[in-house]
Amino acid sequence: MPNPKAAILIIGDEILSGRTRDANMHYLAGELTRVGIDLKEVRVVADEAPAIIAAVNALRAVYAHVFTSGGIGPTHDDITADAVATAFGLELHVRDDARAILAAHYDRSGLAFNAARQRMARIPEGATLIENPISAAPGFSLENVHVMAGVPNIFQAMVASLLPRLGGGEPLLSQTLRIERGEGEIAEPLAGLAAEYADLSFGSYPFIQNGAYGSNIVIRGTDPTRLDAAISRLASLFPAGRT
Amino acid sequence: MPNPKAAILIIGDEILSGRTRDANMHYLAGELTRVGIDLKEVRVVADEAPAIIAAVNALRAVYAHVFTSGGIGPTHDDITADAVATAFGLELHVRDDARAILAAHYDRSGLAFNAARQRMARIPEGATLIENPISAAPGFSLENVHVMAGVPNIFQAMVASLLPRLGGGEPLLSQTLRIERGEGEIAEPLAGLAAEYADLSFGSYPFIQNGAYGSNIVIRGTDPTRLDAAISRLASLFPAGRT
Numbered sequence: 001m002p003n004p005k006a007a008i009l010i011i012g013d014e015i016l017s018g019r020t021r022d023a024n025m026h027y028l029a030g031e032l033t034r035v036g037i038d039l040k041e042v043r044v045v046a047d048e049a050p051a052i053i054a055a056v057n058a059l060r061a062v063y064a065h066v067f068t069s070g071g072i073g074p075t076h077d078d079i080t081a082d083a084v085a086t087a088f089g090l091e092l093h094v095r096d097d098a099r100a101i102l103a104a105h106y107d108r109s110g111l112a113f114n115a116a117r118q119r120m121a122r123i124p125e126g127a128t129l130i131e132n133p134i135s136a137a138p139g140f141s142l143e144n145v146h147v148m149a150g151v152p153n154i155f156q157a158m159v160a161s162l163l164p165r166l167g168g169g170e171p172l173l174s175q176t177l178r179i180e181r182g183e184g185e186i187a188e189p190l191a192g193l194a195a196e197y198a199d200l201s202f203g204s205y206p207f208i209q210n211g212a213y214g215s216n217i218v219i220r221g222t223d224p225t226r227l228d229a230a231i232s233r234l235a236s237l238f239p240a241g242r243t
Numbered sequence: 244m245p246n247p248k249a250a251i252l253i254i255g256d257e258i259l260s261g262r263t264r265d266a267n268m269h270y271l272a273g274e275l276t277r278v279g280i281d282l283k284e285v286r287v288v289a290d291e292a293p294a295i296i297a298a299v300n301a302l303r304a305v306y307a308h309v310f311t312s313g314g315i316g317p318t319h320d321d322i323t324a325d326a327v328a329t330a331f332g333l334e335l336h337v338r339d340d341a342r343a344i345l346a347a348h349y350d351r352s353g354l355a356f357n358a359a360r361q362r363m364a365r366i367p368e369g370a371t372l373i374e375n376p377i378s379a380a381p382g383f384s385l386e387n388v389h390v391m392a393g394v395p396n397i398f399q400a401m402v403a404s405l406l407p408r409l410g411g412g413e414p415l416l417s418q419t420l421r422i423e424r425g426e427g428e429i430a431e432p433l434a435g436l437a438a439e440y441a442d443l444s445f446g447s448y449p450f451i452q453n454g455a456y457g458s459n460i461v462i463r464g465t466d467p468t469r470l471d472a473a474i475s476r477l478a479s480l481f482p483a484g485r486t
Contacts, residue, residue, distance in 0.1 A: 014446055015285075030261030046283055218257065
């Protein structure tokens with residue numbers, strides 16, 4: 001059975017303006033590969049309801065899972081929960097279970113559970129909460145859309161809460177051979193090998209180091225025996241290549 | 244006149260698998276802000292022709308500029324130029340000017356100008372070349388789609404070649420106030436200020452440092468006088484906030 005396919009939707013003006021360098025895409029990409037979910041697309045959109053709604057609806061129709069990052073805090077620019085509810089045609093109200101989690105958290109920490117903080121208990125009906133062990137305000141899964149925070153350590157904690165309940169496929173394995181030659185020297189034999197091992201994927205990622213060209217060739221697949229065979233053949237084509 | 248709006252399309256399995264952390268989105272986001280082009284969307288797709296073609300056609304219909312990164316080298320997985328040509332309904336052949344640039348480069352460096360390298364001279368008819376001062380193989384602009392390399396230092400050099408010929412708008416300015424309180428404390432006065440200064444955009448970017456919550460409030464706009472007024476008002480609402 002092929003692995004489930006997924007998309008990430010990152011919501012935030014601060015990424016698009018270049019102010020903040022996103023970290024969540026790279027983190028979740030690695031985690032999904034580890035559990036056998038194939039990440040096929042990422043989108044980054046602004047904190048604007050029409051953009052979020054359009055992206056959620058486009059992605060949830062195509063992918064088994066859509067993971068969102070950002071826009072679920074207490075401030076006026078945190079509109080992700082509202083936009084996701086709208087994308088599903090649902091209304092958004094304070095939900096008792098989420099409110100209880102937040103009330104207990106603010107009670108423990110001695111902070112006021114004011115109107116802004118109560119906004120974070122607004123969860124669409126029928127959604128499943130995603131635990132937030134760091135700052136309490138939960139994320140949620142609504143059908144195949146998983147809504148999480150943008151702050152990287154909270155995002156990572158939510159991913160850890162969420163992934164075990166999503167069924168992954170076979171983990172995608174990879175082997176890499178570093179070849180100290182320009183891609184132009186490698187391209188023809190590599191294309192031949194890729195055609196011969198059509199069940200594996202071959203990527204070539206060029207680099208320049210100390211003024212010399214080289215490339216990391218990454219072979220990916222789910223069958224370790226086939227991967228071993230292909231990387232050995234590649235190493236025999238470029239004998240000085242392996243590092 | 245409002246600033247032109249733009250999108251970035253990043254092409255590469257290595258980003259989606261988590262193997263490589265993309266650097267080009269963040270770099271170009273900052274450069275676009277500097278020259279007054281508003282980045283509104285980013286997409287990352289796999290090295291698969293249908294995904295690239297669909298994304299190019301969706302984005303070029305909506306945005307004034309679309310910048311692509313990745314997939315223009317000599318190897319079999321470098322299919323961006325072909326996919327962009329297909330998206331425009333054009334064929335792709337070796338173009339004499341691009342071929343001459345590459346031939347001169349390989350002649351100088353004493354490397355064979357073989358079939359794989361000649362692939363990099365395949366440029367759609369009517370496109371304008373984007374100079375590559377590092378490894379010669381050019382990018383190209385086809386109408387509002389600007390096709391560039393994925394290797395970060397080559398990408399950055401191409402951006403430097405390209406941006407001066409695109410007409411930007413007014414540079415987007417920003418001012419930041421760091422407030423050492425949780426977003427839940429800030430949210431209500433901030434929403435009031437944002438409503439009062441509706442010509443500016445207000446973003447709140449929470450952080451946790453040494454276990455304490457805080458938030459960077461970023462105010463953006465093109466009028467420095469309005470920005471100064473808004474940030475002063477914000478500082479007066481949170482007197483201990485400025486760092």
